[in-house]
Amino acid sequence: xxxxxxxxxxxxxxxxxxxxxxxxxxxxxxxxxxxxxxxxxxxxxxxxxxxxxxxxxxxxxxxxxxxxxxxxxxxxxxxxxxxxxxxxxxxxxxxxxxxxxxxxxxxxxxxxxxxxxxxxxxxxxxxxxxxxxxxxxxxxxxxxxxxxxxxxxxxxxxxxxxxxxxxxxxxxxxxxxxxxxxxxxxxxxxxxxxxxxxxxxxxxxxxxxxxxxxxxxxxxxxxxxxxxxxxxxxxxxxxxxxxxxxxxxxxxxxxxxxxxxxxxxxxxxxxxxxxxxxxxxxxxxxxxxxxxxxxxxxxxxxxxxxxxxxxxxxxxxxxxxxxxxxxxxxxxxxxxxxxxxxxxxxxxxxxxxxxxxxxxxxxxxxxxxxxxxxxxxxxxxxxxxxxxxxxxxxxxxxxxxxxxxxxxxxxxxxxxxxxxxxxxxx
Ligand SMILES: [Zn+2]
Numbered sequence: 324x325x326x327x328x329x330x331x332x333x334x335x336x337x338x339x340x341x342x343x344x345x346x347x348x349x350x351x352x353x354x355x356x357x358x359x360x361x362x363x364x365x366x367x368x369x370x371x372x373x374x375x376x377x378x379x380x381x382x383x384x385x386x387x388x389x390x391x392x393x394x395x396x397x398x399x400x401x402x403x404x405x406x407x408x409x410x411x412x413x414x415x416x417x418x419x420x421x422x423x424x425x426x427x428x429x430x431x432x433x434x435x436x437x438x439x440x441x442x443x444x445x446x447x448x449x450x451x452x453x454x455x456x457x458x459x460x461x462x463x464x465x466x467x468x469x470x471x472x473x474x475x476x477x478x479x480x481x482x483x484x485x486x487x488x489x490x491x492x493x494x495x496x497x498x499x500x501x502x503x504x505x506x507x508x509x510x511x512x513x514x515x516x517x518x519x520x521x522x523x524x525x526x527x528x529x530x531x532x533x534x535x536x537x538x539x540x541x542x543x544x545x546x547x548x549x550x551x552x553x554x555x556x557x558x559x560x561x562x563x564x565x566x567x568x569x570x571x572x573x574x575x576x577x578x579x580x581x582x583x584x585x586x587x588x589x590x591x592x593x594x595x596x597x598x599x600x601x602x603x604x605x606x607x608x609x610x611x612x613x614x615x616x617x618x619x620x621x622x623x624x625x626x627x628x629x630x631x632x633x634x635x636x637x638x639x640x641x642x643x644x645x646x647x648x649x650x651x652x653x654x655x656x657x658x659x660x661x662x663x664x665x666x667x668x669x670x671x672x673x674x675x676x677x678x679x680x681x682x683x684x685x686x687x688x689x690x691x692x693x694x695x696x697x698x699x700x701x702x703x704x705x706x707x708x709x710x711x712x713x714x715x716x717x718x719x720x721x722x723x724x725x726x727x728x729x730x731x732x733x734x735x736x737x738x739x740x741x742x743x744x745x746x747x748x749x
Contacts, residue, residue, distance in 0.1 A: 325349065325359030326741070328734070331369045331700055333690045335666040341369060343696040346739035351692060362744065364700050367733055368666055371674040372404025372697035374686050376467065376496070376574055377550060377622035378647065380406070380437070382428060383421070384413025389627035389717045391428035391437060394647070396715040397625070398435045399742040401647040402699035402732040405436035405678065405686045406625075410447070411472040417442035417453035419461035426463035434742045438681060441465040443484045443495060447473050452483060459491040466682040469496035471550055472597075474532060476502050481536060485545035492682060494546040494572075497536055499557070500598065504528035509638060511584045511599045519587060521637065524599045526554040533557050537564035537571050548680055549573040551624050553598040555608035562617045572680050574622035575609050577646055577653035582606075582722060592633050592640030593722050596626070613672060614663040620677040623650050627718030645721045648714050651701060652728035659703070660729060685738070696739040705731035715748070 328341040333351070340357030342350035350357065375398065381389040389397075391408070398406045408425050410416035416425060422439040429437020441458035445451045447470045458465040468488060475481045475497060484495050505528045510516050512523025533549055537560065540547035552558065552573045564571050578596060583603050586594040594600060612618040626643025633640050654673065658664040664672065674697075678687025688694035706729045711719040735743035742749055 326739070327357035327359045327361050328364040328369060328698070328700060329357065329361050330354045331364035331367055333369045334670060335368045338366065341690065341698065343736065343739045346696055348690065348692055348694050348696050362734055362741065364734065367700045367702050369690060369698055369700050370666065370670045371688055371690060372686065372699050372735065372737065373402045373651070373673045374405040374677040374681065374683065375403050375623050375625070375647065376407050376620055376677045376681060377471070378406040378408055378625045379411070379627065379643070380408045381627060382412065383424065388629050391425060392432045393715065393717040395429065395432040395434040395437065396748060397647040399735050399737065399748065400715050400732060402651050402701065402735055403435055403647060404697035404735065404737045405438060405683055407438045407440050407467055407681055409471045410440045410442040410469060415442050415446050416440065417445050419454065419457040422458050422463040422465050423461050435737060436683065436686060438683060439463045439465055440467045440469050440496070443468050443470045443475050444480065449473060449475060449477060449480070452480060452487065455484070455487050455493070456490065459493060466493045467496050468493055469498065469550065471496065471498045474498050474500040474502060476532070478535060478539065482539050482543060485540060485547065486543050489545050494548045494680060496548040496550050497532065498550050499529045499532035499536070501528040501531050510587045511601050513584070513602065515584055515587065521587070526556050529554055529598060530556040530560055533560045537561070537569045540571055541567065541569040545570065547571045551576050551579065551598055551622070552609065552618055553579050553601050553605065555605050558608050558612040558617055562612070565617060572619040574620045575613055575618045576624045577621060577650045578644055578722060579609055580606060580657040581653050590637050592635065592637050593644065593720060595637060595640050595642050596644050597642040610657060610663055613658060619672065619680065621650060621654055621673050622677065623647055627716050628720050629718055633720050645714065645716050645718060648716065649709060649721060649723050649728065651732055652730045655703065655730040656728055696736050698736040699732060700734040702731045702733050703729070707731055
C-alpha cells in the first residue's frame with residue numbers, strides 16, 4: 324500500500340503529494356491527487372531525514388542512561404533516520420564483535436539506521452590502534468572511526484589511523500582536545516573562568532590539534548572529520564585548510580550554536596559539556612561557518628546521563644547534554660529564522676553532507692522520484708516549551724528546560740515506513 328504525504332511542501336516550496344511505496348519515493352503528484360494511505364501534511368515542510376554523525380547511545384554498558392532502543396526513539400522523534408553511535412561504550416566498540424552487536428540492536432529497534440562508530444585505539448587508550456579493518460569489513464560496515472571523549476593526541480598514531488582508513492574509504496573523526504592543556508578543565512578559559520574559580524579549557528587546546536590534524540590529513544591524503552567545533556579560531560583553521568584543498572569536514576553541535584559560557588555562572592551542571600560552552604563571539608563565528616559551508620554538518624553529540632551523574636556539584640558532574648529531540652528546533656531558531664540557511668541548505672547540513680561524510684548510501688537523498696523514502700515533515704509555524712519529562716530519551720539532561728523553541732517534527736518516515744506520526748511514535 325502506498326503512503327501519501329498530502330499537500331506537503333518539499334524544502335518549503337510549492338505543495339505536492341509525495342507518494343511512497345516499497346521504501347522509495349514513487350511520485351511527486353499534484354497536491355490532492357496522490358492515491359494511497361493519506362498522511363495529512365497540509366502546508367508542512369518536507370526534508371530528507373536527518374543524519375546524525377555523533378550520538379551516544381550508551382549501550383552496551385550504561386543502559387541506565389540510554390539504550391539503542393530508547394535512543395532510536397528519541398532520534399525518530401527528532402526527525403532523524405540515521406545516527407552514528409559513538410564508540411565510548413563499555414566494552415568499547417573497538418572490535419568487529421562489539422560494532423556488530425550495536426548494529427544488530429539498531430536493526431532490532433528498527434526506527435533509524437544505527438551506524439556504529441569504531442574506536443581508533445584499543446579501549447580508547449590512545450596507545451595501540453584498534454582493528455579498524457575488521458570493523459570496516461564486519462556486518463556493521465564501519466566507515467567512521469573516533470575515540471570521541473578522548474583525543475587521539477599521539478601524532479604518529481593519528482597519522483597511521485588516517486593512512487589505514489584510506490583502504491576502505493573511511494574517515495577519522497577527531498575529538499580535538501590537547502590533553503595536557505586541558506587537565507581537569509571545567510569550562511571555557513577566559514575572564515569568566517577566573518572569576519568563577521573554575522579550571523579553564525582554552526580555545527588553543529582545540530585549535531592546536533585541528534591545525535596539526537589538517538596538516539597530517541594533507542600530508543597523507545586522507546579524510547579527516549573534526550567533531551564538535553566550538554571556537555572562532557577553529558573555524559579559521561578549517562577555512563584555511565579547505566582553501567588549500569585538504570580533505571577535511573567538520574561538525575557543530577546545536578548547543579554550541581545557541582548557548583554561551585555565561586550560563587555557567589549558575590553552577591548548574593546541566594550546562595557542563597565537552598568542549599565547553601564558549602563566548603558569544605564564538606557562537607557568531609560558528610553560525611557564520613555553518614552558513615557558508617566551512618562547517619559541513621550539525622551533529623548533536625547527544626550525551627545522555629542519569630540524574631545522579633548530573634545532580635551534583637559542578638566539578639564532580641558528568642559532561643554532556645541531550646540533543647536528538649531538540650536539534651531541529653535549535654537549528655531553526657539559530658539558522659533558519661535569522662535567514663542564515665534556507666530549507667534546502669538546512670537539509671544539506673543535517674542530512675546530505677553528514678550522510679556523505681559517513682558514506683551512508685541509503686541516506687541524505689534529495690526528495691526526488693527513486694530516492695529512498697527517508698523523510699522528515701516539520702511544522703515551522705509551531706513552537707513548544709521544552710519539558711524534560713516529555714522526552715523519549717531515558718535521561719533528562721536537556722539544557723533547554725523551560726525554553727520556548729520554534730518548529731516541531733510532525734512525521735518521520737524511515738525507508739518508507741512511518742516511525743513518527745503527528746509528533747508521536749507510530
Ligand atoms: Zn567529543
